[in-house]
Amino acid sequence: MNLVVQGTRVDPATLRALAALTEAGATEEIAPNAWRLTDARAHAEVEALCARAALDFAWVPAGRRLADFGLFVTDMDSTLINIECIDEIADLHGVKTEVAAITEAAMRGELDFRASLARRVALLAGLPVDALERVYAERLRLNPGAERLLRELKNAGLRTILVSGGFTYFTDRLKTRLGFDETWANELEVANGRLTGRIAGPIIDAAAKAAHLTHARDALGLRAGQTIAVGDGANDLPMLREAGFGVAYRAKPVLREMADCRLDHSGLDGILNVLA
Template sequence: MTHVATLVAGPGVRLETPHVDRAMAMLPGGEARTLSDGRAADLLFSPGPLEDPNVAPLGEAVLLSDYRNAIAEAIDAAAARIDVVVQPVRHRRKRLFLADMDSTMIGQECIDELADYVGLKPQVAAITERAMRGELPFEPALRERVALLAGLSETIVPEILAERIRLTPGGRALVRTMRAHGAYTCLVSGGFTLFTGPISQAIGFHEHRANVLVVEDGRLAGRVEEPILGRAAKYATLVELRERRGLGEADTLAVGDGANDLAMLGEAGLGVAYHAKPAVAEAAAARIDHADLRALLYVQGYADGEIVGE
Protein backbone atom coordinates (compact mmCIF):
# COMPACT_ATOMS: atom_id res chain seq x y z
CA MET A 1 0.00 0.00 0.00
CA THR A 2 1.47 3.34 -1.03
CA HIS A 3 -0.90 5.83 0.60
CA VAL A 4 -2.77 6.28 3.85
CA ALA A 5 -5.88 8.08 5.02
CA THR A 6 -5.76 8.84 8.74
CA LEU A 7 -8.97 9.50 10.67
CA VAL A 8 -8.73 11.29 14.03
CA ALA A 9 -11.70 12.06 16.27
CA GLY A 10 -11.98 15.34 18.12
CA PRO A 11 -12.38 15.67 21.92
CA GLY A 12 -15.54 14.15 23.34
CA VAL A 13 -16.37 12.01 20.30
CA ARG A 14 -15.39 8.51 19.25
CA LEU A 15 -14.18 7.10 15.98
CA GLU A 16 -16.54 4.18 15.46
CA THR A 17 -16.51 1.17 13.14
CA PRO A 18 -19.20 2.67 10.83
CA HIS A 19 -16.96 5.71 10.25
CA VAL A 20 -14.09 3.47 9.24
CA ASP A 21 -16.30 1.30 7.05
CA ARG A 22 -17.78 4.27 5.19
CA ALA A 23 -14.32 5.74 4.68
CA MET A 24 -12.96 2.41 3.41
CA ALA A 25 -15.78 2.31 0.85
CA MET A 26 -14.21 5.36 -0.80
CA LEU A 27 -10.86 3.60 -1.26
CA PRO A 28 -9.72 1.00 -3.78
CA GLY A 29 -9.15 -1.98 -1.52
CA GLY A 30 -6.89 -1.34 1.41
CA GLU A 31 -6.79 -2.25 5.06
CA ALA A 32 -7.51 -0.52 8.35
CA ARG A 33 -5.17 -0.27 11.34
CA THR A 34 -6.13 1.10 14.75
CA LEU A 35 -3.76 3.74 16.15
CA SER A 36 -5.82 4.70 19.18
CA ASP A 37 -8.99 2.89 20.22
CA GLY A 38 -11.97 5.10 19.46
CA ARG A 39 -9.72 7.96 18.49
CA ALA A 40 -7.53 7.32 15.45
CA ALA A 41 -7.10 4.84 12.60
CA ASP A 42 -5.03 4.43 9.46
CA LEU A 43 -6.61 3.28 6.20
CA LEU A 44 -3.85 2.02 3.92
CA PHE A 45 -4.48 1.91 0.16
CA SER A 46 -3.03 2.43 -3.29
CA PRO A 47 -4.60 5.23 -5.38
CA GLY A 48 -7.14 4.43 -8.05
CA PRO A 49 -10.57 5.67 -9.15
CA LEU A 50 -12.91 6.72 -6.37
CA GLU A 51 -15.40 3.98 -5.62
CA ASP A 52 -18.41 6.26 -5.17
CA PRO A 53 -20.23 6.61 -8.53
CA ASN A 54 -21.91 9.79 -7.28
CA VAL A 55 -18.58 11.61 -7.08
CA ALA A 56 -17.87 13.63 -10.21
CA PRO A 57 -15.38 11.97 -12.62
CA LEU A 58 -11.85 12.95 -11.73
CA GLY A 59 -9.78 11.06 -14.28
CA GLU A 60 -7.42 8.18 -13.61
CA ALA A 61 -4.95 10.15 -11.49
CA VAL A 62 -7.10 11.05 -8.53
CA LEU A 63 -5.61 13.77 -6.35
CA LEU A 64 -5.15 13.09 -2.66
CA SER A 65 -7.34 16.06 -1.85
CA ASP A 66 -10.16 14.41 -3.76
CA TYR A 67 -9.83 11.30 -1.59
CA ARG A 68 -9.83 13.47 1.51
CA ASN A 69 -12.95 15.31 0.40
CA ALA A 70 -14.75 12.12 -0.60
CA ILE A 71 -13.99 10.47 2.75
CA ALA A 72 -14.99 13.58 4.67
CA GLU A 73 -18.32 13.67 2.85
CA ALA A 74 -18.92 9.93 3.30
CA ILE A 75 -18.50 10.10 7.09
CA ASP A 76 -19.96 13.63 7.44
CA ALA A 77 -16.67 14.62 9.05
CA ALA A 78 -17.69 18.12 10.08
CA ALA A 79 -20.74 16.94 11.99
CA ALA A 80 -18.93 13.91 13.40
CA ARG A 81 -15.94 16.10 14.34
CA ILE A 82 -13.47 13.78 12.69
CA ASP A 83 -10.35 14.98 10.88
CA VAL A 84 -9.14 13.30 7.69
CA VAL A 85 -5.58 13.51 6.34
CA VAL A 86 -4.50 11.68 3.18
CA GLN A 87 -0.84 11.35 2.18
CA PRO A 88 1.82 8.98 0.83
CA VAL A 89 3.08 6.37 3.30
CA ARG A 90 6.71 6.98 2.35
CA HIS A 91 8.45 9.55 4.57
CA ARG A 92 5.34 10.03 6.72
CA ARG A 93 7.45 10.01 9.90
CA LYS A 94 9.10 13.40 9.84
CA ARG A 95 12.61 14.32 10.93
CA LEU A 96 12.16 18.09 11.19
CA PHE A 97 9.22 19.84 12.86
CA LEU A 98 8.48 23.57 12.79
CA ALA A 99 5.54 25.01 14.69
CA ASP A 100 3.86 28.37 15.04
CA MET A 101 3.20 29.42 18.65
CA ASP A 102 0.15 31.67 19.06
CA SER A 103 -3.18 29.85 18.60
CA THR A 104 -1.21 26.73 17.64
CA MET A 105 1.13 25.48 20.37
CA ILE A 106 -0.70 27.73 22.83
CA GLY A 107 -4.35 28.71 22.84
CA GLN A 108 -3.83 32.47 23.03
CA GLU A 109 -2.33 35.37 21.08
CA CYS A 110 0.37 36.80 23.34
CA ILE A 111 0.23 40.30 21.91
CA ASP A 112 -3.49 40.46 22.60
CA GLU A 113 -2.88 39.50 26.23
CA LEU A 114 -0.22 42.22 26.54
CA ALA A 115 -2.67 44.73 25.09
CA ASP A 116 -5.24 43.81 27.72
CA TYR A 117 -3.01 45.41 30.33
CA VAL A 118 -3.36 48.82 28.67
CA GLY A 119 -7.06 48.40 28.00
CA LEU A 120 -6.59 47.93 24.26
CA LYS A 121 -7.24 44.23 23.76
CA PRO A 122 -10.32 44.65 21.50
CA GLN A 123 -8.47 47.04 19.16
CA VAL A 124 -5.28 44.97 19.05
CA ALA A 125 -7.14 41.66 18.72
CA ALA A 126 -9.05 43.03 15.73
CA ILE A 127 -5.77 43.88 13.99
CA THR A 128 -4.36 40.48 14.93
CA GLU A 129 -7.37 38.70 13.44
CA ARG A 130 -7.16 40.60 10.18
CA ALA A 131 -3.42 39.97 9.89
CA MET A 132 -3.84 36.25 10.55
CA ARG A 133 -6.57 36.07 7.92
CA GLY A 134 -4.20 37.67 5.43
CA GLU A 135 -6.26 40.87 5.15
CA LEU A 136 -3.36 43.03 6.40
CA PRO A 137 0.40 42.73 5.70
CA PHE A 138 1.95 41.11 8.75
CA GLU A 139 4.95 43.40 9.33
CA PRO A 140 3.19 46.81 9.44
CA ALA A 141 0.34 45.28 11.44
CA LEU A 142 2.85 44.04 14.02
CA ARG A 143 4.56 47.43 14.26
CA GLU A 144 1.18 49.11 14.74
CA ARG A 145 0.20 46.79 17.56
CA VAL A 146 3.58 46.92 19.29
CA ALA A 147 3.50 50.73 19.29
CA LEU A 148 0.35 50.57 21.42
CA LEU A 149 2.27 48.66 24.11
CA ALA A 150 4.79 51.40 24.84
CA GLY A 151 5.37 51.89 28.54
CA LEU A 152 4.32 48.42 29.72
CA SER A 153 6.63 46.89 32.31
CA GLU A 154 8.42 43.78 31.09
CA THR A 155 7.62 42.19 34.47
CA ILE A 156 4.09 41.68 33.14
CA VAL A 157 5.30 38.84 30.90
CA PRO A 158 5.81 36.23 33.67
CA GLU A 159 2.38 37.14 35.04
CA ILE A 160 0.77 36.59 31.64
CA LEU A 161 2.60 33.30 31.20
CA ALA A 162 1.45 32.04 34.58
CA GLU A 163 -2.14 33.28 34.54
CA ARG A 164 -3.27 33.50 30.92
CA ILE A 165 -1.24 31.25 28.64
CA ARG A 166 -2.34 27.64 28.25
CA LEU A 167 -0.45 25.04 26.26
CA THR A 168 -2.51 23.35 23.56
CA PRO A 169 -3.39 19.78 24.55
CA GLY A 170 -1.15 17.21 22.93
CA GLY A 171 1.68 19.65 22.26
CA ARG A 172 4.15 18.24 24.76
CA ALA A 173 3.44 14.67 23.64
CA LEU A 174 3.92 15.70 20.01
CA VAL A 175 7.31 17.32 20.54
CA ARG A 176 8.60 14.78 23.07
CA THR A 177 7.62 11.83 20.87
CA MET A 178 9.19 13.29 17.74
CA ARG A 179 12.38 14.09 19.66
CA ALA A 180 12.47 10.56 21.07
CA HIS A 181 12.45 9.28 17.48
CA GLY A 182 15.26 11.56 16.32
CA ALA A 183 13.43 14.58 14.92
CA TYR A 184 14.65 18.15 15.34
CA THR A 185 12.05 20.64 16.58
CA CYS A 186 11.80 24.43 16.33
CA LEU A 187 9.18 26.86 17.61
CA VAL A 188 9.10 29.68 15.05
CA SER A 189 6.79 32.58 15.79
CA GLY A 190 5.81 36.01 14.60
CA GLY A 191 5.41 36.74 18.33
CA PHE A 192 8.13 37.61 20.79
CA THR A 193 11.13 35.90 22.35
CA LEU A 194 9.91 36.99 25.81
CA PHE A 195 7.23 34.33 25.32
CA THR A 196 8.80 31.78 22.95
CA GLY A 197 11.74 31.26 25.33
CA PRO A 198 9.76 29.93 28.30
CA ILE A 199 7.06 28.33 26.17
CA SER A 200 9.52 26.41 23.99
CA GLN A 201 11.25 25.19 27.13
CA ALA A 202 7.96 24.12 28.72
CA ILE A 203 6.96 22.14 25.64
CA GLY A 204 10.41 20.73 24.90
CA PHE A 205 11.51 22.27 21.58
CA HIS A 206 15.19 22.19 20.62
CA GLU A 207 15.14 25.89 19.75
CA HIS A 208 12.90 28.89 19.25
CA ARG A 209 12.89 31.90 16.96
CA ALA A 210 10.72 35.01 17.23
CA ASN A 211 10.75 38.80 17.23
CA VAL A 212 12.57 40.81 19.87
CA LEU A 213 10.66 43.53 21.70
CA VAL A 214 12.79 46.58 22.47
CA VAL A 215 12.96 47.12 26.24
CA GLU A 216 14.28 50.36 27.76
CA ASP A 217 14.62 50.85 31.52
CA GLY A 218 12.50 47.78 32.15
CA ARG A 219 9.60 48.93 29.98
CA LEU A 220 8.47 48.13 26.46
CA ALA A 221 9.58 50.87 24.09
CA GLY A 222 6.76 50.27 21.61
CA ARG A 223 9.18 48.97 19.00
CA VAL A 224 10.34 45.61 17.70
CA GLU A 225 13.85 44.88 16.45
CA GLU A 226 14.20 44.71 12.68
CA PRO A 227 14.00 42.73 10.52
CA ILE A 228 10.66 41.37 11.62
CA LEU A 229 10.25 37.62 11.65
CA GLY A 230 7.16 37.01 9.55
CA ARG A 231 6.04 34.88 6.63
CA ALA A 232 9.33 34.99 4.70
CA ALA A 233 11.45 34.33 7.78
CA LYS A 234 9.39 31.29 8.77
CA TYR A 235 9.87 29.88 5.29
CA ALA A 236 13.60 30.65 5.41
CA THR A 237 13.93 28.96 8.81
CA LEU A 238 12.44 25.75 7.46
CA VAL A 239 14.77 25.75 4.45
CA GLU A 240 17.80 26.57 6.61
CA LEU A 241 17.17 23.83 9.17
CA ARG A 242 16.32 21.30 6.47
CA GLU A 243 19.53 21.98 4.56
CA ARG A 244 21.66 22.12 7.71
CA ARG A 245 20.44 18.68 8.69
CA GLY A 246 20.72 17.23 5.17
CA LEU A 247 17.02 16.40 4.91
CA GLY A 248 14.70 16.22 1.95
CA GLU A 249 11.48 18.22 1.61
CA ALA A 250 9.41 15.13 2.38
CA ASP A 251 11.11 14.77 5.79
CA THR A 252 9.62 18.00 7.15
CA LEU A 253 6.43 18.80 9.05
CA ALA A 254 5.10 22.29 9.76
CA VAL A 255 1.98 23.45 11.57
CA GLY A 256 0.31 26.84 11.93
CA ASP A 257 -2.97 28.69 11.81
CA GLY A 258 -2.41 32.09 10.18
CA ALA A 259 -1.61 33.65 6.83
CA ASN A 260 2.00 34.27 7.83
CA ASP A 261 2.40 30.47 8.14
CA LEU A 262 1.36 29.71 4.56
CA ALA A 263 4.81 29.83 2.93
CA MET A 264 6.23 27.56 5.63
CA LEU A 265 3.31 25.15 5.32
CA GLY A 266 3.65 25.09 1.54
CA GLU A 267 7.36 24.28 1.68
CA ALA A 268 7.03 21.46 4.22
CA GLY A 269 6.69 17.85 3.20
CA LEU A 270 3.43 17.98 5.15
CA GLY A 271 2.02 21.38 6.02
CA VAL A 272 -0.85 21.23 8.50
CA ALA A 273 -3.36 24.02 9.13
CA TYR A 274 -4.34 23.66 12.79
CA HIS A 275 -7.76 25.04 13.76
CA ALA A 276 -6.85 27.63 11.17
CA LYS A 277 -8.35 30.66 9.53
CA PRO A 278 -10.53 29.57 6.53
CA ALA A 279 -8.14 30.75 3.82
CA VAL A 280 -5.24 28.95 5.51
CA ALA A 281 -7.20 25.73 5.95
CA GLU A 282 -8.17 25.78 2.28
CA ALA A 283 -4.60 26.35 1.09
CA ALA A 284 -2.77 23.84 3.30
CA ALA A 285 -2.07 20.27 2.21
CA ALA A 286 -3.65 18.96 5.42
CA ARG A 287 -5.94 20.39 8.08
CA ILE A 288 -6.85 19.55 11.66
CA ASP A 289 -10.13 21.21 12.55
CA HIS A 290 -11.29 19.16 15.54
CA ALA A 291 -8.59 17.08 17.25
CA ASP A 292 -5.75 18.29 19.46
CA LEU A 293 -2.05 18.24 18.60
CA ARG A 294 -1.74 14.49 19.17
CA ALA A 295 -3.36 14.24 15.75
CA LEU A 296 0.00 15.18 14.22
CA LEU A 297 1.46 12.03 15.76
CA TYR A 298 -1.34 9.82 14.46
CA VAL A 299 -0.90 11.40 11.03
CA GLN A 300 2.72 10.22 11.16
CA GLY A 301 1.58 6.69 12.00
CA TYR A 302 2.40 6.66 15.69
CA ALA A 303 0.14 4.41 17.78
CA ASP A 304 -0.68 5.14 21.41
CA GLY A 305 1.97 2.71 22.66
CA GLU A 306 4.72 4.69 20.92
CA ILE A 307 3.71 8.13 22.19
CA VAL A 308 5.71 9.74 24.97
CA GLY A 309 3.20 11.10 27.49
CA GLU A 310 2.58 14.69 28.49
Protein backbone atom coordinates in the same frame (compact mmCIF):
# COMPACT_ATOMS: atom_id res chain seq x y z
CA MET B 1 -3.07 6.16 -0.62
CA ASN B 2 -4.13 5.65 2.96
CA LEU B 3 -6.84 7.68 4.65
CA VAL B 4 -6.29 8.47 8.34
CA VAL B 5 -9.32 9.58 10.35
CA GLN B 6 -9.38 10.63 13.99
CA GLY B 7 -11.34 12.64 16.52
CA THR B 8 -12.63 12.60 20.06
CA ARG B 9 -14.81 9.66 19.05
CA VAL B 10 -14.85 7.61 15.85
CA ASP B 11 -18.27 6.06 15.41
CA PRO B 12 -18.07 2.52 13.97
CA ALA B 13 -20.90 3.27 11.53
CA THR B 14 -19.06 6.31 10.19
CA LEU B 15 -15.88 4.28 9.85
CA ARG B 16 -17.72 1.61 7.86
CA ALA B 17 -19.29 4.26 5.66
CA LEU B 18 -15.90 5.79 4.93
CA ALA B 19 -14.41 2.39 4.14
CA ALA B 20 -17.22 1.65 1.70
CA LEU B 21 -17.06 5.11 0.14
CA THR B 22 -13.32 4.90 -0.48
CA GLU B 23 -13.25 1.16 -1.29
CA ALA B 24 -10.55 0.74 1.36
CA GLY B 25 -8.59 -2.49 1.41
CA ALA B 26 -8.49 -2.70 5.22
CA THR B 27 -9.28 -0.71 8.35
CA GLU B 28 -6.54 -0.56 10.97
CA GLU B 29 -6.69 0.94 14.45
CA ILE B 30 -3.73 3.26 15.06
CA ALA B 31 -4.71 4.50 18.51
CA PRO B 32 -7.94 5.00 20.45
CA ASN B 33 -10.16 7.03 18.09
CA ALA B 34 -7.64 7.01 15.24
CA TRP B 35 -7.89 4.68 12.24
CA ARG B 36 -6.09 4.04 8.97
CA LEU B 37 -8.03 3.00 5.86
CA THR B 38 -5.50 1.38 3.56
CA ASP B 39 -5.48 1.50 -0.24
CA ALA B 40 -8.33 4.02 -0.14
CA ARG B 41 -9.61 5.84 -3.21
CA ALA B 42 -10.29 9.56 -3.11
CA HIS B 43 -13.96 10.48 -3.04
CA ALA B 44 -15.62 13.90 -3.06
CA GLU B 45 -17.89 13.04 -0.13
CA VAL B 46 -15.14 12.16 2.34
CA GLU B 47 -14.72 15.73 3.60
CA ALA B 48 -18.44 16.27 4.18
CA LEU B 49 -18.86 12.93 5.93
CA CYS B 50 -15.92 13.63 8.25
CA ALA B 51 -17.21 17.15 8.96
CA ARG B 52 -20.60 15.79 10.01
CA ALA B 53 -18.92 13.30 12.32
CA ALA B 54 -16.46 15.87 13.74
CA LEU B 55 -13.48 13.91 12.43
CA ASP B 56 -10.13 15.05 11.12
CA PHE B 57 -8.87 13.26 8.02
CA ALA B 58 -5.66 13.18 6.03
CA TRP B 59 -4.54 11.40 2.86
CA VAL B 60 -1.10 9.88 3.39
CA PRO B 61 1.02 7.90 0.91
CA ALA B 62 1.30 4.25 1.95
CA GLY B 63 4.41 3.67 4.01
CA ARG B 64 4.97 7.31 4.97
CA ARG B 65 6.01 7.44 8.61
CA LEU B 66 7.46 9.85 11.16
CA ALA B 67 10.84 8.16 10.70
CA ASP B 68 10.92 9.61 7.16
CA PHE B 69 11.29 13.15 8.58
CA GLY B 70 14.21 14.99 10.16
CA LEU B 71 12.88 18.48 10.92
CA PHE B 72 9.79 19.86 12.66
CA VAL B 73 8.96 23.58 12.67
CA THR B 74 5.95 25.09 14.41
CA ASP B 75 4.29 28.43 14.97
CA MET B 76 3.53 29.48 18.55
CA ASP B 77 0.45 31.69 19.02
CA SER B 78 -2.86 29.81 18.58
CA THR B 79 -0.87 26.79 17.37
CA LEU B 80 1.45 25.51 20.07
CA ILE B 81 -0.34 27.60 22.69
CA ASN B 82 -3.95 28.61 23.25
CA ILE B 83 -3.62 32.40 22.99
CA GLU B 84 -2.34 35.24 20.85
CA CYS B 85 0.17 36.66 23.32
CA ILE B 86 0.03 40.18 21.94
CA ASP B 87 -3.74 40.31 22.43
CA GLU B 88 -3.42 39.27 26.07
CA ILE B 89 -0.61 41.77 26.69
CA ALA B 90 -2.84 44.43 25.15
CA ASP B 91 -5.65 43.40 27.50
CA LEU B 92 -3.48 44.37 30.47
CA HIS B 93 -2.96 47.77 28.83
CA GLY B 94 -6.65 48.34 28.06
CA VAL B 95 -6.32 48.12 24.27
CA LYS B 96 -7.22 44.48 23.57
CA THR B 97 -10.20 45.20 21.33
CA GLU B 98 -8.15 47.31 18.92
CA VAL B 99 -5.11 45.02 18.94
CA ALA B 100 -7.11 41.79 18.60
CA ALA B 101 -8.98 43.16 15.58
CA ILE B 102 -5.67 43.88 13.84
CA THR B 103 -4.33 40.43 14.81
CA GLU B 104 -7.36 38.67 13.39
CA ALA B 105 -7.18 40.56 10.10
CA ALA B 106 -3.46 39.82 9.79
CA MET B 107 -3.96 36.11 10.45
CA ARG B 108 -6.65 36.00 7.76
CA GLY B 109 -4.16 37.54 5.34
CA GLU B 110 -6.03 40.83 5.00
CA LEU B 111 -3.20 43.01 6.36
CA ASP B 112 0.56 43.05 5.81
CA PHE B 113 2.08 41.28 8.81
CA ARG B 114 5.05 43.60 9.34
CA ALA B 115 2.90 46.71 9.23
CA SER B 116 0.24 45.17 11.46
CA LEU B 117 2.86 44.10 14.01
CA ALA B 118 4.29 47.61 14.18
CA ARG B 119 0.80 49.06 14.71
CA ARG B 120 0.00 46.58 17.48
CA VAL B 121 3.31 46.88 19.31
CA ALA B 122 3.06 50.69 19.22
CA LEU B 123 -0.18 50.42 21.17
CA LEU B 124 1.68 48.65 23.98
CA ALA B 125 4.02 51.58 24.68
CA GLY B 126 4.33 52.40 28.37
CA LEU B 127 3.16 49.01 29.69
CA PRO B 128 5.34 47.68 32.55
CA VAL B 129 7.39 44.69 31.37
CA ASP B 130 6.06 42.70 34.35
CA ALA B 131 2.84 42.29 32.36
CA LEU B 132 4.57 39.69 30.19
CA GLU B 133 5.09 37.42 33.19
CA ARG B 134 1.42 37.75 34.10
CA VAL B 135 0.40 36.66 30.60
CA TYR B 136 2.77 33.69 30.69
CA ALA B 137 1.79 32.55 34.18
CA GLU B 138 -1.93 33.31 34.15
CA ARG B 139 -3.14 32.99 30.57
CA LEU B 140 -0.78 30.94 28.41
CA ARG B 141 -1.60 27.25 28.16
CA LEU B 142 -0.20 24.60 25.84
CA ASN B 143 -2.66 23.31 23.30
CA PRO B 144 -3.77 19.67 23.76
CA GLY B 145 -1.18 17.11 22.76
CA ALA B 146 1.74 19.57 22.58
CA GLU B 147 3.88 17.95 25.26
CA ARG B 148 3.39 14.43 23.93
CA LEU B 149 4.08 15.56 20.37
CA LEU B 150 7.38 17.24 21.27
CA ARG B 151 8.46 14.29 23.40
CA GLU B 152 7.83 11.81 20.58
CA LEU B 153 9.47 14.02 17.97
CA LYS B 154 12.61 14.17 20.09
CA ASN B 155 12.50 10.42 20.64
CA ALA B 156 12.30 9.95 16.87
CA GLY B 157 15.38 12.12 16.37
CA LEU B 158 13.77 15.12 14.65
CA ARG B 159 15.26 18.58 15.12
CA THR B 160 12.56 20.85 16.54
CA ILE B 161 12.21 24.59 15.92
CA LEU B 162 9.71 27.09 17.31
CA VAL B 163 9.45 30.13 15.03
CA SER B 164 6.98 32.87 15.84
CA GLY B 165 5.81 36.30 14.81
CA GLY B 166 5.26 36.73 18.56
CA PHE B 167 7.84 37.49 21.19
CA THR B 168 11.07 36.05 22.55
CA TYR B 169 9.84 36.42 26.14
CA PHE B 170 7.47 33.52 25.50
CA THR B 171 9.49 31.44 23.02
CA ASP B 172 12.50 31.42 25.36
CA ARG B 173 10.41 29.96 28.15
CA LEU B 174 8.75 27.40 25.91
CA LYS B 175 12.17 26.32 24.63
CA THR B 176 13.18 25.40 28.16
CA ARG B 177 9.81 23.88 28.99
CA LEU B 178 9.46 21.68 25.89
CA GLY B 179 13.05 21.17 24.80
CA PHE B 180 13.05 22.87 21.40
CA ASP B 181 16.42 22.87 19.66
CA GLU B 182 15.92 26.42 18.35
CA THR B 183 13.47 29.29 18.84
CA TRP B 184 13.06 32.47 16.80
CA ALA B 185 10.75 35.40 17.53
CA ASN B 186 10.53 39.18 17.81
CA GLU B 187 12.11 41.00 20.75
CA LEU B 188 10.10 43.70 22.45
CA GLU B 189 12.20 46.78 23.19
CA VAL B 190 12.24 47.74 26.87
CA ALA B 191 13.44 50.94 28.53
CA ASN B 192 13.22 51.77 32.24
CA GLY B 193 11.13 48.68 32.88
CA ARG B 194 8.46 49.54 30.30
CA LEU B 195 7.71 48.57 26.71
CA THR B 196 8.72 51.29 24.27
CA GLY B 197 6.23 50.29 21.58
CA ARG B 198 8.99 49.13 19.23
CA ILE B 199 10.65 45.88 18.16
CA ALA B 200 14.39 45.51 18.82
CA GLY B 201 16.20 43.78 15.98
CA PRO B 202 14.97 42.06 12.81
CA ILE B 203 11.29 41.23 12.32
CA ILE B 204 10.20 37.62 12.19
CA ASP B 205 7.49 37.68 9.53
CA ALA B 206 6.18 35.11 7.05
CA ALA B 207 9.31 35.22 4.89
CA ALA B 208 11.58 34.87 7.92
CA LYS B 209 9.64 31.84 9.15
CA ALA B 210 10.11 30.10 5.81
CA ALA B 211 13.78 31.12 5.74
CA HIS B 212 14.45 29.57 9.14
CA LEU B 213 12.88 26.32 7.93
CA THR B 214 14.92 26.19 4.74
CA HIS B 215 18.14 27.16 6.51
CA ALA B 216 17.71 24.38 9.08
CA ARG B 217 16.69 21.90 6.39
CA ASP B 218 19.75 22.66 4.28
CA ALA B 219 22.08 22.61 7.29
CA LEU B 220 20.80 19.13 8.16
CA GLY B 221 21.17 17.95 4.57
CA LEU B 222 17.48 17.11 4.31
CA ARG B 223 15.20 17.11 1.30
CA ALA B 224 12.08 19.29 1.31
CA GLY B 225 9.95 16.18 1.78
CA GLN B 226 11.64 15.43 5.10
CA THR B 227 10.24 18.47 6.89
CA ILE B 228 7.03 19.07 8.84
CA ALA B 229 5.58 22.52 9.51
CA VAL B 230 2.55 23.49 11.63
CA GLY B 231 0.69 26.78 11.74
CA ASP B 232 -2.69 28.49 11.89
CA GLY B 233 -2.57 31.80 10.01
CA ALA B 234 -1.66 33.53 6.78
CA ASN B 235 1.85 34.34 7.97
CA ASP B 236 2.53 30.59 8.13
CA LEU B 237 1.75 30.05 4.43
CA PRO B 238 5.31 30.37 3.06
CA MET B 239 6.63 28.10 5.81
CA LEU B 240 4.10 25.37 5.03
CA ARG B 241 4.79 25.69 1.32
CA GLU B 242 8.47 24.96 2.00
CA ALA B 243 7.64 21.91 4.12
CA GLY B 244 7.17 18.38 2.88
CA PHE B 245 4.15 17.95 5.16
CA GLY B 246 2.10 20.99 6.20
CA VAL B 247 -0.34 20.86 9.11
CA ALA B 248 -3.08 23.45 9.67
CA TYR B 249 -4.06 23.49 13.34
CA ARG B 250 -7.43 25.17 14.08
CA ALA B 251 -6.43 27.30 11.12
CA LYS B 252 -7.78 30.23 9.15
CA PRO B 253 -9.31 29.35 5.74
CA VAL B 254 -6.34 30.70 3.78
CA LEU B 255 -4.06 28.11 5.42
CA ARG B 256 -6.54 25.25 5.54
CA GLU B 257 -6.87 25.25 1.77
CA MET B 258 -3.23 24.36 1.10
CA ALA B 259 -2.30 22.16 4.07
CA ASP B 260 -1.64 18.43 3.73
CA CYS B 261 -3.42 17.82 7.03
CA ARG B 262 -6.00 19.79 9.01
CA LEU B 263 -6.50 19.27 12.73
CA ASP B 264 -9.77 20.80 13.87
CA HIS B 265 -10.86 18.20 16.42
CA SER B 266 -7.73 16.31 17.47
CA GLY B 267 -4.85 17.59 19.58
CA LEU B 268 -1.43 18.39 18.19
CA ASP B 269 -0.38 14.81 18.88
CA GLY B 270 -2.81 13.83 16.12
CA ILE B 271 0.21 14.42 13.87
CA LEU B 272 1.69 11.25 15.36
CA ASN B 273 -1.35 9.26 14.29
CA VAL B 274 -1.22 10.61 10.74
CA LEU B 275 2.42 9.56 10.42
CA ALA B 276 2.23 6.38 12.50
